[in-house]
Amino acid sequence: MTMTRLDPSEPRNAERAFHMNTYPRAPITVVRGEGLRVWDDQGREFLDFTSGLCVNTLGHCHPVVVEAVRAQVGTLIHATNGVYTLPQLELARLLVEHSALDKVFFCNSGAEANECAIKLARKWGRTRKGGAYEIITANTGFHGRTLGTMAATGHRHVQQDFEPLPEGFTQVEFNDLAALRDAITERTAAVLLEPIQGVNGVELATQEYLRGVRALCDEKGVLLMLDEIQSGVGRTGTLWAYEGYGIEPDVMTVAKGLGGGVAIGACLAKDAVAVFQPGDHASTFGGNPLACAAGRAVLQEVIARDLPGHARRLGERLRAGLGEIQAEPGHGITAVRGAGLWFGIEFGEGGANTVWERCLRRGMLLVRSGTGRALRVSPSLTVTEQECDRFLEVFRQAVRS
Ligand SMILES: Cc1ncc(COP(=O)(O)O)c(C=O)c1O
Structure with missing residues (x-):
């Protein structure tokens, strides 16, 4: 050839x-x-x-990222998740210490972080909420391009041509609490929202709405999962956008800004929701030392400065x-x-x-x-x-x- x-x-x-x-x-x-x-x-x-x-x-x-990557690349680039690696555990600790969440799973992108959240919600629903599996999202939200995250994404132009999509997703109008209340059934495991919708043109959840969603999820025993893939890591003026609303999510997904240019994603959850057992979820590259060294350097710098x-x-x-x-x-x-x-x-x-x-x-x-x-x-x-x-x-x- x-x-x-x-x-x-x-x-x-x-x-x-x-x-x-x-x-x-x-x-x-x-x-x-x-x-x-x-x-x-x-x-x-x-x-x-x-x-x-x-x-x-x-x-x-940025020199902080370049140096962190340079040092790690000459020490250990990758190891199987069948062993412990320190950058992974140190970044997990940093994320937990600086958020309202308790446990972390690392992956390599935003879509993967949301896939992890979707699986976590399903496992939680199956084991803690009588088999509930449905996830409610906003019809103008964006959560990624994998089959699961496309099904969670509201935009029709993202979904068309790729059907059939996985079942179990319902979309409602953003910033309309009554619509969300009407959509919740006994099958609902979680609500997944961006606190601020990036792809939709930086459309903000109102204070009333997001606080109302938190209260509604508590009332109905449904998880609130926030996609902070674009809004996280300081972008909105607080480390996580949810802080600006005075609420805490049960699950949060992060990616983009965390690695400062190096591919990384993370799904964080409260202890009671982190129900995975060995074999439930995995990622070959997820949490690799190189990406985590970059993430650790970025997060430390964002916080210290x-x-x-x-x-x-x-x-x-x-x-x-x-x-x-x-x-x-x-x-x-x-x-x-x-x-x-x-x-x-x-x-x-x-x-x-x-x-x-x-x-x-x-x-x-x-x-x-x-x-x-x-x-x-x-x-x-x-x-x-x-x-x-x-x-x-x-x-x-x-x-x-
Ligand atoms: C809010 C949100 N979620 C998920 C994603 C998907 O992230 P990735 O492209 O890393 O898979 C994006 C990407 O723009 C996003 O803005």
């Missing part, structure tokens, strides 16, 4: 030839990153206000700046939502895409929401005041022109 030689400056050709057609991409090839900046293969610099989709918590190639506090302060700066832009004529913005360093900026028809392209041309990366109507702003938690001001300057030009 002969390999076609491709011009490396033509990644679009390489993608067409070798990669499945899954990602709508910006027409740039990123080759290097440092802090809030990335550079493409032409040497052009971009201000990255995506943090790799809420992943690069400390920015690109109070990056959630930094996210609150700089989030306020961004919010104020966005408010000024909204007060000016001709901006096309219909709504700004957010918490901490995480905003969804909604536009009229076609507006989000146009502004996204203009920002890209001006050297700034943003994420478009799954709905296509909003832009998501999610810089690394190490963002500086100057970088926030630069974002506002570029964004102001992009919405005006």
Whole structure:
């Protein structure tokens, strides 16, 4: 077999030839990153206000992450989960000590963390709630792309073409407590929600709603499972978004920002819900020393530097700046939502895409929401005041022109 030689400056050709057609991409090839900046293969610099989709918590190639990975990679990269490894147990301890949950299971991605939560809810329902197995989710929520997490995800465009999906999922309107109350039956094992819906354009659960959901779950003896895969690790101005609501979940899933760029996922549960027994669940790579060393370094840094506090302060700066832009004529913005360093900026028809392209041309990366109507702003938690001001300057030009 002969390999076609491709011009490396033509990644679009390489993608067409070798990669499945899954990602709508910006027409740039990123080759290097440092802090809030990335550079493409032409040497052009971009201000990255995506943090790799809420992943690069400390920015690109932060020395703390680089050093942790470097040290671990020369010591022990992987070992079977049939033995103990210290980075895994140390990260589990750190997560437990800094959350309301008691036990951790590690995996490699957000979808896997939610699969673990779904299995945990089913096992809990089977053994503790008379065989209850149904999970109620929000019809505008997003939980991943595996069969189980697609069934949990409300968006039709994610599900269509892949049916039949696993049974046992019911969807209700987000922020509608009465709808949730009506949907709970004796078969319901759990409610699974994002406290803040990322893919849906940073749509926040109201305080009333999430507190009401907690009370309702308690009343009905149903688990409350929060998907904090995007909202966790300081993004919203508290280490976990649930803290901002004054409630505690029974199960929480985490991924994205935990590894600071290294793939990791985790499902955390209260002791009474952590009902797995040996053989119930496993992951070859889950909790490997390399990923856990990265996760341990990220979490320690986030806590030691109070990056959630930094996210609150700089989030306020961004919010104020966005408010000024909204007060000016001709901006096309219909709504700004957010918490901490995480905003969804909604536009009229076609507006989000146009502004996204203009920002890209001006050297700034943003994420478009799954709905296509909003832009998501999610810089690394190490963002500086100057970088926030630069974002506002570029964004102001992009919405005006
Ligand atoms: C809230 C939420 N849950 C789950 C996932 C799936 O995570 P992953 O892509 O790591 O499987 C995502 C990804 O965007 C997410 O935002």
